[in-house]
Amino acid sequence: MTLMRVPLAWRNLVHDKRRFAVSTAGIALAVLLMFVELGFWNALLDSATQLLRDLNADLVIISRARYAMIVSEPFSVRRLDQARAVPGVRMAFPVFIEEQRALWKNSESYNPDEPYRRNIRVVAFNPQFDALKNPEIKAQRRKLMLPGAVLIDRQSSEDFGKRHRGLIRELADQSVEIVGCFTQGPDFSADGNVVASDRTFAKLFGQSRYPGAVLDMADIGLIQLEEGADRAAILKSLRAMLPMDVQVLTRDDFVAVETRFWQQSTPIGFIFLCGLIMGIIVGMVICSQILSADVTDHLKEYATLKAIGYSNAAVMSVVLQQALLLCLTGFVPALGGAALSYAFLGATTRLPMDLTVGRIAFVFLLSAAMCIVAGLLAVQKVIKADPAEVF
Amino acid sequence: MDRDDVNQLSAGQFPHHSGPPLVRVNRLNHYFGEGEARNQVLTDNNLEVMPGEIVIMTGPSGSGKTTLLTLIGALRSVQEGGLDVLGRDLTKLSPPELVEVRRDIGFIFQAHNLFSSLSAYQNVCMSLQQHAWDPSALKARAEEVLTMLDLGHRIHYKPASLSGGQKQRVAIARALANRPKLILADEPTAALDEKSGRRVVELFQKLVREDGASIFIVTHDNRILDVADRIVNMVGGKIISNILVEESVALCLFLSKCEAFSSLRPAMLTKVAEQMRKEVFQPGANIIRQGEAGDRFYLIRRGLVDVIVDEGKPGEFRKILKEGDFFGEKALLTGEPRSATVRAREPVEAYTLDKAGFNESIAASDSFKQQIYKAYFQRQ
Numbered sequence: 001m002t003l004m005r006v007p008l009a010w011r012n013l014v015h016d017k018r019r020f021a022v023s024t025a026g027i028a029l030a031v032l033l034m035f036v037e038l039g040f041w042n043a044l045l046d047s048a049t050q051l052l053r054d055l056n057a058d059l060v061i062i063s064r065a066r067y068a069m070i071v072s073e074p075f076s077v078r079r080l081d082q083a084r085a086v087p088g089v090r091m092a093f094p095v096f097i098e099e100q101r102a103l104w105k106n107s108e109s110y111n112p113d114e115p116y117r118r119n120i121r122v123v124a125f126n127p128q129f130d131a132l133k134n135p136e137i138k139a140q141r142r143k144l145m146l147p148g149a150v151l152i153d154r155q156s157s158e159d160f161g162k163r164h165r166g167l168i169r170e171l172a173d174q175s176v177e178i179v180g181c182f183t184q185g186p187d188f189s190a191d192g193n194v195v196a197s198d199r200t201f202a203k204l205f206g207q208s209r210y211p212g213a214v215l216d217m218a219d220i221g222l223i224q225l226e227e228g229a230d231r232a233a234i235l236k237s238l239r240a241m242l243p244m245d246v247q248v249l250t251r252d253d254f255v256a257v258e259t260r261f262w263q264q265s266t267p268i269g270f271i272f273l274c275g276l277i278m279g280i281i282v283g284m285v286i287c288s289q290i291l292s293a294d295v296t297d298h299l300k301e302y303a304t305l306k307a308i309g310y311s312n313a314a315v316m317s318v319v320l321q322q323a324l325l326l327c328l329t330g331f332v333p334a335l336g337g338a339a340l341s342y343a344f345l346g347a348t349t350r351l352p353m354d355l356t357v358g359r360i361a362f363v364f365l366l367s368a369a370m371c372i373v374a375g376l377l378a379v380q381k382v383i384k385a386d387p388a389e390v391f
Numbered sequence: 392m393d394r395d396d397v398n399q400l401s402a403g404q405f406p407h408h409s410g411p412p413l414v415r416v417n418r419l420n421h422y423f424g425e426g427e428a429r430n431q432v433l434t435d436n437n438l439e440v441m442p443g444e445i446v447i448m449t450g451p452s453g454s455g456k457t458t459l460l461t462l463i464g465a466l467r468s469v470q471e472g473g474l475d476v477l478g479r480d481l482t483k484l485s486p487p488e489l490v491e492v493r494r495d496i497g498f499i500f501q502a503h504n505l506f507s508s509l510s511a512y513q514n515v516c517m518s519l520q521q522h523a524w525d526p527s528a529l530k531a532r533a534e535e536v537l538t539m540l541d542l543g544h545r546i547h548y549k550p551a552s553l554s555g556g557q558k559q560r561v562a563i564a565r566a567l568a569n570r571p572k573l574i575l576a577d578e579p580t581a582a583l584d585e586k587s588g589r590r591v592v593e594l595f596q597k598l599v600r601e602d603g604a605s606i607f608i609v610t611h612d613n614r615i616l617d618v619a620d621r622i623v624n625m626v627g628g629k630i631i632s633n634i635l636v637e638e639s640v641a642l643c644l645f646l647s648k649c650e651a652f653s654s655l656r657p658a659m660l661t662k663v664a665e666q667m668r669k670e671v672f673q674p675g676a677n678i679i680r681q682g683e684a685g686d687r688f689y690l691i692r693r694g695l696v697d698v699i700v701d702e703g704k705p706g707e708f709r710k711i712l713k714e715g716d717f718f719g720e721k722a723l724l725t726g727e728p729r730s731a732t733v734r735a736r737e738p739v740e741a742y743t744l745d746k747a748g749f750n751e752s753i754a755a756s757d758s759f760k761q762q763i764y765k766a767y768f769q770r771q
Contacts, residue, residue, distance in 0.1 A: 005516060005520045005526065005529060006509060006513045006516045006517055006520060008506065008508070008509065008513075008517065011506070011508040011509050011513070012506075012508045014508075015507060015508030015549075300504060301504065301506050301507070304500070304504040304506075305517070306490070307464070307466055307493060307498055307500075308493060308494070308498055308517070308518050308521075308565070309490055309491070309493040309494030309495075309496075309521055310490070310521070311487065311490050387466045387493075388461040388466040388467045390466075390498075390500055390504055
């Protein structure tokens with residue numbers, strides 16, 4: 001293949017300024033579409049798993065029946081006592097979660113006769129333990145030792161009313177005091193989050209939740225290992241030792257199982273996946289159209305290239321270079337647009353819209369692949385260009 | 392045999408240059424379409440182009456000129472017949488090898504076909520970079536060739552800001568940049584005014600003189616016919632005439648000096664010249680022998696001959712004929728055997744006209760026939 005000193009692909013691209021602007025805008029739009037669709041898709045998965053990723057544990061124990069966090073499938077805390085007996089396990093303690101009966105009353109609601117109430121997610125644990133990695137919760141967990149003290153997620157929906165220290169609010173028809181705030185954000189199953197101690201949890205939900213002591217049934221068991229312990233070996237022995245009513249997972253596997261549930265088992269996951277695929281297809285169509293129109297306009301020049309001794313491969317490489325350059329020039333503004341729209345959408349929905357390096361790289365690879373496929377489609381015309389036609 | 396070589400007039404070697412032909416077309420046929428729609432566009436074409444020749448190809452539209460040009464340019468695959476270009480047999484080459492052949496040919500297209508997004512300089516480099524990769528060499532040659540075409544002040548202009556003549560000169564610069572040995576041009580002057588067209592052809596002549604390149608021009612522009620060394624005329628897919636201009640002009644000049652042909656109009660003269668075939672004789676060879684049946688008319692192009700009547704007998708008569716003299720017409724006119732022996736004194740090139748051609752020429756005009764008789768009898 002003949003290498004080129006003259007940057008023909010770049011020159012062809014920028015020769016017509018107006019067309020270059022339109023092409024770049026077209027590609028940028030397609031790439032932005034992918035970014036936004038991917039953003040939604042990731043927001044779904046990130047928000048669904050952010051509590052789980054925040055768990056300060058090496059291993060977790062959950063009920064065998066639990067297939068996702070949206071179902072209430074508690075297990076006996078005796079399993080944690082059993083786990084504690086395994087060598088290498090430093091700590092094993094329960095986390096309690098309640099959503100169904102956790103009605104939070106918005107005291108500022110305009111209708112005093114019918115105060116606004118809605119479900120909030122309550123996560124509870126013994127404040128002596130470091131159950132969550134969120135630094136704000138970590139710092140304030142001692143405050144939870146007061147009975148009726150709660151920390152509230154300041155990113156919770158506006159519908160829950162004001163949230164600042166010292167406010168007394170009603171949760172599950174009982175008074176609670178907001179002793180502090182933390183930042184987490186809602187997800188697709190809960191609009192807000194509250195953290196409380198296990199004692200407060202028992203007081204709030206003791207009567208109605210389960211027969212027997214409410215703290216006897218945990219939702220998630222956290223296991224922290226001793227320094228230098230063999231995680232795989234302990235996981236194996238826990239699995240062997242514990243009865244079949246529970247399952248033991250690493251924290252990462254737990255997150256993966258939850259992610260997979262949202263990806264594969266919920267309509268919303270499928271819809272967002274469709275959105276992402278549509279974004280790619282629309283991008284590819286836009287890209288193909290742009291390249292195809294460009295190639296058609298330059299067909300005579302490509303035939304001339306062949307006539308003066310350039311091989312098919314060399315001429316094809318010009319078109320593919322053009323496709324990749326177009327991808328690059330379109331990607332840069334799209335990335336800027338994505339940063340803005342992520343910030344806007346994140347602020348509006350309070351969902352985690354994170355533009356990580358990995359995701360930027362992923363969208364870039366998708367864009368490059370999209371442009372190359374579009375380029376290969378356009379190249380067919382170039383291959384058919386007859387050098388004898390130029391005379 | 393006395394005749395060492397029998398050639399058509401046109402196939403003679405151009406005197407200024409030597410070497411094997413750059414292009415050799417041998418019984419070339421070409422078809423467009425397939426099956427029922429198959430249409431023969433070239434029929435049994437033969438042509439040789441020597442190094443240093445400017446060949447002008449003329450003919451009506453659709454006569455196959457461009458098809459022949461694209462075949463020579465390795466832009467199409469040969470279907471039937473032989474085609475050697477720059478010493479390579481195109482019939483044996485694969486498509487990638489044909490692409491390589493194209494790199495050694497300079498193409499000039501009717502519609503300049505420049506890259507609109509590139510400057511004049513970059514357009515030239517597109518061709519140049521296939522051979523030269525060193526940036527300084529590339530730059531030097533591109534600037535040199537553009538300056539040679541008086542485009543030194545327009546090097547970084549794009550085609551859109553150049554005039555038609557300038558664009559065509561950039562296209563020519565692109566074709567010449569690699570110093571190709573063969574240049575194929577399709578109507579290179581069609582888009583140019585007379586002055587620009589003249590400059591272009593003068594440039595071609597310069598190139599031929601300096602680089603020994605051959606240039607093959609398809610044109611309808613008779614303003615540039617005078618630069619041609621060879622004029623090829625095509626009609627209906629066949630080369631119907633192929634004339635080495637210098638030889639043809641020389642022959643016409645000689646013919647017109649003969650009393651016999653002096654009254655012929657130039658058009659008739661060239662027609663006679665066209666029908667003549669070149670023959671070469673070594674010193675001592677008998678060109679005709681006394682007493683043989685006469686079937687040709689001879690015109691001496693180069694060299695001296697002895698005319699001997701009744702050799703070795705009493706009353707032997709000798710005479711020397713030189714360049715521009717002719718002989719052999721009497722036997723044709725009278726049907727009698729040769730009245731003398733003609734022998735080459737040194738290497739001789741002679742052009743011959745066979746009986747049919749001779750009679751045809753004479754039949755063209757009664758007065759002409761009378762003049763021949765008169766001339767013949769005057770010489771007695």
